[in-house]
Amino acid sequence: MSLTTMIVKMSEGLGKTCSIFFLTLLFALPLGLIVALLRMSKNKIVSGITRVCISILRGTPLMLQLLAVTYGPFYLFGVSVSRNKLIPVVIAFSINYAAYFAEIYRGGIESMPVGQYEAAEVLGYSKFQCFIRIILPQVIKRILPSITNEVVTLVKDTSMAFTVSYQEMFTIGKQIANSQTSFVPFIVAGVFYFVFNAVVDFVMGRIEKKLNYYK
């Protein structure tokens, strides 16, 4: 198989790689914020349960979580494994990344000086208005570098989808590597990820710059 054919075949999986990537961000970023708020809840039971869930999600391999979400329903309830693996893959990724994002949000929220809340309170902002308008925008600026780190990791983690044979770029590359007994597909995959992350770095850098209008 020629190099061009390999690249073309693997490119066909790039759409799916991007689907995992963007859908995970779409769900995990807001979900992470909700999880962070639950984690900081004054209700000890709510925050306790959330803390345990977060530590399980962060303490076990993503690969295992992918297998659990994809095949768990079959083993537990006899539900047939859906043909479209994108759904379980995105669910597993979103939940896993939400756990990481939650801890980042929490760190950001807890780093906010109490004076910001008090100034807003005296001016009559409701708790919700204060959070949305005063706290969250500043938190986002503070946590952006950590979020960028996670997003870069997410790009590489999409390759985990091979464990459930979801036909994204890396899974295809691995299949070609097996059938052709060639190492080349892995090099191609490496280049793809590298370029993808260069784009991610560029975009996140632009966002960070945009938020640099204040200190």
Added chain:
Amino acid sequence: MDKLLEINHCRKRFGSTEVLTDLTLSVEESQVLSIIGPSGSGKSTLLRCATLLETMDGGDLIYMGRYAARGTSEGSVYAPPAELKKIKSMFGLVFQNFNLFPHYSVLKNICEAPVLVQKRDKAEVEAEAMDLLKQMGLEDKYNAYPCQLSGGQQQRVSIARALAMNPGILFFDEPTSALDPELTGEILRVIRQLAEKKMTMVIVTHEMNFARDVSDYVVFMNGGVIVEQGDPRDVIDHPTQERTIQFLRRLQDQ
């Protein structure tokens, strides 16, 4: 004269330590009241109770005859949230460290609350804000961000932000303590101007000359109680209580 603020038999505890003990204080319309006293005497806690940032453990808090909190045998019982929201619009608070919103321009810092909370017309609020900035000598800074301003300028913006809500009474908690000595003058000048315009103010300060000049009434606090109070020339220049004399002497020695 009408009483704008009455605090009756206020008690406040943090854990087991009582920080304010049976403290009673009232502020009349157009009065400028200064609170002086050593660090840890409960001055900030008193302002924080008055501005609803802390809840009192006992006593009344009354603004223009309306009860924010009513003392009962079980402690202070606060009014329902809707009433507290109305009462909150009667006062403003200027913090020691400004607490401006760093991600907002000067103009937005001043205008957001009147528009968002008081539902006032944006154009009208902005015109008023520009007037306030002119009073503060900052009309060319409306587009700047707090990080681009000096401490003194930031504090003037935070005073403008509080004034934009048209409060009946304005509290200051050591408004010059976070500033370099050469910047305190500009803040004291602004407060003096407000006093001339008959703004009702309660000012916690360590600036004795300023307190003597600007205020109608001085309260000396120590250990969570008012030790001495009255005309500034009496309390500051001719104190009668041992604690007041000690405090003022120590301040002069510095």
